[in-house]
Every structure is written in C-alpha cells, then in structure tokens.
Amino acid sequence: MGYVKSGSSKSLISGGLSALVLYFVHTQLPTNPVLASSVGLGISAALLFVMGSRFKKSGKIFPAGVVSLVSLIMTGGYAHGILRSSHA
Template identity: 60%
Template sequence: MDSSMSQKLTLVYASLLGAGGLMGYMKRGSKMSLVAGGGSAALFYYVYTELPANPVLASSIGIVGSAALTGMMGSRYLRTRKVMPAGVVSMVSLVMAGAYLHGLVRST
C-alpha cells in the first residue's frame, strides 16, 4: 500500500504523541500522560487508517483532535513556559491542524 504524505505525517504525529505519553509515565510516573498520549495516539492512528477511504471524515477528526491538543498544550505552555513537552506539542499540533484543514478543503 502506497501511503500519501498526509498519512505519513499522521502516523509520525500519532507515534510522537504515544511515545511522549509513555515517556511522561516512565520519567515521572504520570498515569495521565500515559492515558492522554495513548488516547491521542489511538485517535490519530484511526485518522491514519481512514484517510485513504474517507478523507473528509478523517480530516475533520484530525482538525478537532489537533486543535484540542493545541489549546490544551498551548495553555499549559503559557502557564509553565516549558518548551518540552507543552511548547513542542502545541506547535506541532497547530501545524497538523492546518494540514488537516488544507486536506479538508482539497477533499471537498
């Protein structure tokens, strides 16, 4: 199966979120990091699998999920001023929200 660039980016994004949640758990014992990272990774893996067959649905879910992460991690960054992980996740999520929006516009 030949993956599109959108799929590849989504798979990388899902992997980074999952790895970040696992690292938060291993480093600080944060169960919330594990649940949030794992849940986000699962959501974006679903987006990855749906992109070829149903790009409008997948892009819509991607926009909502990445916008939510942008808001949550962006506010956490503003509160703590910690670049890792809050600043990085908020910026990557903002870029991904734009990418999903672009994909949605192209699909309709």
C-alpha cells in the first residue's frame, strides 16, 4: 500500500520480503511446526513493532493499525503453536 500511495520502493521490498518469509512459514508448518512457528513469531513481532509505532505516530487505521492488529493476533498464535508443539 505504501508503494501504491507514495511510490515507496522500501515499502514494496519490505512487504515482498515479509510475504516470502510468511510463505516459507506456511509451507513448513505441517512438517516442522516449531521452526515455522518460531520464524512466524519473529516476523509477526517485527511487523507488530514497526507498524505499531507507525500507527501510534500517525493514528491512521489503514494500513498501520490493521497490520498491527493482525500481527498482534498472529504473534499470539505463533507463540501458542510453539508451546503446543513443544509439549507434544
């Protein structure tokens, strides 16, 4: 969205890299859930931090607020997945 709105190549590259990492997480979850959840936790926490600080600074719901909320939910989901997989 940052690229569309302002032509920011940085937004395009960081969004693409995040998507690639999350695709890797998606493909690895069935075979290696702890590794995939750990990587997912890291990327979700990073997105939560970056987009949360942007939301706090700008107060704009889209895209920073939406991405922050989704990242918060996914961070909890990945943490739950790690705890669940390590007890199995």
